[in-house]
Amino acid sequence: MGFLDRGVEIKSPEQVDVMRRAGLVVGETLEVLRGAVRPGITTAELDTIAEDSIRSRGATPSFLGYQGFPASICASVNDEVVHGIPGSRELALGDVVSLDCGAIVDGWHGDAAITVTVGPVPPEVAELVRVTEEAMWRGIAAARPGGRVTDISHAVESHVRSQGDYGILEDYTGHGIGSQMHLAPDVPNVGRPGRGPRLVEGLALAVEPMVTLGGKHTDLLDDDWTVVTRDGSWAAHSEHTFTLTATGTWVLTALDGGEAALTALGVPFGGR
Template sequence: MGLRDRGVEVKTPDQVDLMRKAGLVVGRTLELLRSSVRAGVSTAELDAVAEDAIRSAGATPSFKGYHGFPASICTSVNDEVVHGIPGGRVLAEGDVVSIDCGAIVEGWHGDAAITIAVGSVPPEVEALMVVTEEAMWRGIAAARPGGRVTDISHAIETHVRAQGSYGILEDYVGHGIGSQMHLPPNVPNYGKPGRGPKLVEGLALAVEPMVTLGGKETDVLDDDWTVVTTDHSWAAHSEHTFTLTATGTWVLTALDGGEEQLGRLGVPFGGR
């Protein structure tokens, strides 16, 4: 059974270029939000900044209206892991907030997330953020043409486990992306290598480890969206959209295409 028979979408170079346009909108919006996060700002204010930035760039927010989601970004604070709805919550010194952002350009999607500290946070929280982001990069770096999806999963888990006693969410995973925000295949953040669909040129994936200072168990709040840790341990979330090209790996939502981080990890850069 081929990739397309499994519902896996393989993009043409022109389609990847459109995804890069969407990815740049996402990347620039997240950098704007990074500079906007501070004590005293509400998550609704961050959402307004994001929607204006996305629409001003000629793009459409991926999240707004998606299965009824009411906002343009997800803002998840402290023990909220993912899918937090922006609203009246005001950020305070010492909080951490993960911001997940998606944009559509001419029908093609980009999706990425960052976790930001509001002022100073305890060393263990700072370490959690670093471990989560690095695990994402290690996962992307493990992707090679002819490899398998769970090569990414295994690299993420291996890095996290080597850093200490962290929880890795299993019920929420990365995903294929392209003409829709969520496509096959799923990209778990744990598991053995060598399994799942083959990695080929033109396959685009959103890699997004979600890591906690405690356990992996989660609950969903009464808003039917916000995912929180059952043990109320704090969490971090990092995400990028990437693809494989004829010359290497291209991180479509990174402003430099991932060239710096990929180079650090010895991975050929495939941007154009």
Template sequence: MGWSDRGVEIKTPEQIAVMRTAGLVVGRTLETLRGAVRPGITTGELDAIAEDSIRSAGAVPSFKGYSHPPFPASICASVNDEVVHGIPGDRVLAEGDVISIDCGAIVDGWHGDAATTVAVGEVPADVRELMRVTEESLWHGIAAARLGGRVTDISHAVETYVRSQPHPDGGEWGILEDYVGHGIGSAMHQPPNVPNYGRPGRGPKLVRGLALAVEPMVVLGDNDTVLLPDDWTVGTADGRWAAHFEHTFTLTPDGAWVLTALDGGEQRLRELGVPFGGS
């Protein structure tokens, strides 16, 4: 079965360059939002900051109006036990909360997508460890990608890292299975899916021009989720807290290039001992 039959979109170097422009808009917006998170700010105020940042850069928010029912905001803002797709609004952040912020931007029809989880002041040690494990698993997943490899090489690396880290309660981290990473390009969500668990060596080949959004979602408790009445927000069924980190990346002959990281991912990839493929 060929690439076109699978619906996997292969980009030209010129199209990847535009995606890098969109990725930088996303990366800079998330950096601005990390600096804006504080006790007393509302998730709606963060959304307004994000939309201004995206539009001021000449881009368009990927999320606003997306899907059915249409998503009403420019970011997803998921607090504490909310995992993903939280709708920004009147909720006031308090000391000790965590907020996962997912952001997308479109430049000339091409998308960038990334997410980060931010502590609001001081948070409990187990939550801080949850955030660290989730973010590190993202980088280990990207670091496992090689031209000629397979999509689930990334999945396996994410899961392997998470499972290797001791849980503060002596139990196991929960890795979401119903929500996964994805291909990205001229649409925000494209084939192939990129799960955060599973055996390596499966799925489409990793080839030049393929762009993927890798996004581990890890929880302190069980990985069962519930959809809240707004038909968007996904929360944990047991009420335990969650973290979510995401980057869009591609592979070049020189290595991985993280399109939504301000430095292209160079520092973290070199720390993990893998080649950096950006420019």
């Protein structure tokens, strides 16, 4: 493991392989959660399902106890953008819920999030979820060896702006990841390209657009965790952890390593 550009952590191929194991735990757990989402289920029940899934795969939840966070996932419903604490809230038909999950294997982290609709939702909500996920993939696809972190930011923002009048959170960003869940550098979802640390083989980043149907401004609830839109507009959140390898881009939390999405975007797949 080495360091570059003010503390940015660079992983060896062997360390990336362990991160892939953690990423698969996250990806598999999120698919279990996707299948469990239904009207009437509580976010606490989803949290129990997630913790059981993570531990049954020989991993440890990244979130549980992190800076005092009391659960294994974040479950953020409707106007809650991120960091929602699971509890007694029952999901209702027409809701959307962001499910953010992290896992640790042998000291190395994976982190990803999906936004799931609870049955049919209005077309503008379904479109919001689609745009947010697509923006994440466009951001990942913009990462090239020798480029800069804000190349990702610019790609995320450009895609969202091209799709409609959405709000993009600026106060919350993606991040470096590896031996800790949150490392340098921040990965903003807006910005000009060509800035920030250089993108190199072995750098691992979590890219996570947070997009709203209204404005970009948010408030923090009294629980000191849950972030909500100030205008009450609904939000979506999508996240994957990826790295650059000698042969291309490898999405460590995607079950197929990101091969299908990257290939569709013309990006060399770097998984092994």
